[in-house]
Amino acid sequence: MIKGSATKQGTMNYAEKYPLLSYKPLVPSGMYISGAGFGCYRVDVRVPEHQQALTKALLSGINLIDTSANYADGGSERLVGKVIGDLVAGGKIKREEVVVVSKVGYLQGENYSLSQECKKAGRPFKDLVLYDKRLEHCIHPEFLAEQLTMSLERLNLEMIDCYLLHNPEYYLNWAKQHKVAKAAARSEYLRRIRIAFLHLEKEVAAGRIQYYGISSNTFPRPMNNFDFTSLADIWNIARSISPEHHFRVIQFPLNLLETAGVTEKNQPVGKSLVEFAVNKGIGILTNRPLNAIREGDLIRLSENVYQGDAIQQVNEFKKQIAALDQSWGIVPTLSQLALRVLRSTTGVTAVLMGMRRDVYIDDVIYELSKPCETVGRGEIWEKISAL
Numbered sequence: 001m002i003k004g005s006a007t008k009q010g011t012m013n014y015a016e017k018y019p020l021l022s023y024k025p026l027v028p029s030g031m032y033i034s035g036a037g038f039g040c041y042r043v044d045v046r047v048p049e050h051q052q053a054l055t056k057a058l059l060s061g062i063n064l065i066d067t068s069a070n071y072a073d074g075g076s077e078r079l080v081g082k083v084i085g086d087l088v089a090g091g092k093i094k095r096e097e098v099v100v101v102s103k104v105g106y107l108q109g110e111n112y113s114l115s116q117e118c119k120k121a122g123r124p125f126k127d128l129v130l131y132d133k134r135l136e137h138c139i140h141p142e143f144l145a146e147q148l149t150m151s152l153e154r155l156n157l158e159m160i161d162c163y164l165l166h167n168p169e170y171y172l173n174w175a176k177q178h179k180v181a182k183a184a185a186r187s188e189y190l191r192r193i194r195i196a197f198l199h200l201e202k203e204v205a206a207g208r209i210q211y212y213g214i215s216s217n218t219f220p221r222p223m224n225n226f227d228f229t230s231l232a233d234i235w236n237i238a239r240s241i242s243p244e245h246h247f248r249v250i251q252f253p254l255n256l257l258e259t260a261g262v263t264e265k266n267q268p269v270g271k272s273l274v275e276f277a278v279n280k281g282i283g284i285l286t287n288r289p290l291n292a293i294r295e296g297d298l299i300r301l302s303e304n305v306y307q308g309d310a311i312q313q314v315n316e317f318k319k320q321i322a323a324l325d326q327s328w329g330i331v332p333t334l335s336q337l338a339l340r341v342l343r344s345t346t347g348v349t350a351v352l353m354g355m356r357r358d359v360y361i362d363d364v365i366y367e368l369s370k371p372c373e374t375v376g377r378g379e380i381w382e383k384i385s386a387l
Helices: 008-016 048-058 071-089 109-120 141-155 170-177 182-205 231-241 273-280 309-322 334-343 358-368 378-386
Strands: 023-025 032-034 036-039 064-066 099-104 129-132 135-137 160-166 209-215 247-253 283-287 291-294 297-300 350-354
Touching: 008 023, 008 032, 032 036, 036 048, 036 358, 048 071, 048 358, 064 350, 071 099, 071 109, 071 141, 099 141, 109 135, 129 170, 135 170, 141 160, 141 182, 160 182, 160 247, 170 182, 182 209, 182 231, 209 283, 231 247, 231 273, 273 283, 309 334, 334 350, 334 358, 350 358
Parallel strands: 036 064, 036 350, 064 099, 099 160, 160 209, 209 247, 247 283, 283 350
Antiparallel strands: 023 032, 129 135, 291 297
């Protein structure tokens, strides 16, 4: 098992090796992370190409890895553990240079089978959400403790740097389906998050995680939506537990078509999600930068998946976006522009990118090497939303 964790000094030392790239602290006065992170959603230890890609990323200036217990049914975490282990053993990187994020909550594959065995034994996981066929969800402390142990084993790590509750709003979706009153559902939702946070503080004290947070697709939703996850409410829960709490990171979708994280004023005193997070010193990891979901449809923000007339539409869209801010300069591709808009926005700490192939890493490194001014850009995002 690899000892230690990411540290501020270690990540600063790593950043010094790649002076052309930009790095930001994940939390105030904390670890420094690259402007883009290696997203592990579709990677698996059984695919040699994925091992090569993560190795290349870590040796090219990417020091943030985002995975989850349910990605590739644990194969994603195993990949991260193998690659980091090999590189540390070979003296090519140090554990304190790399920030590892993982997530917990889903019961699929092996976890789903484990859940069924527990039910048969008469000890089902508490607060279990029966969401869909062969899909359950849970953030109860007993489940979190067991899952963290399993994740640490797969990752071959002594400590995970940031541990996120993965889409806890599944409870709200379940409650809506089962006709639970909105106020009652929200009260129960916050209760579940509170007891999860109380447990995660114990895991911090035990030295198994450094920080914790939430990855939720519904952080940016309008506040009157049934499944809305209120960052203000969650921040208040953390503060009520301890002024020195370790709730420090959130993750949510933000891209050129899903702009609500910046444009939706769903926090107190008319603030957006990003504005509120910045004010509280919460690190922001954005996902789905190139895979927007709009009205139930998946829209790729990359030219290489389109043909014929669609290419003209893509080029026109890119031209309109690029014209909104001259400081972005000339951007070769739509995918690079999508990343530039995100990383030039105040509050966005890092953008999680799918980099399972070498060519994807080349694309990201090229973009990160370009100078990029970071400002609020609230008005620009409003214009992007209007487009």
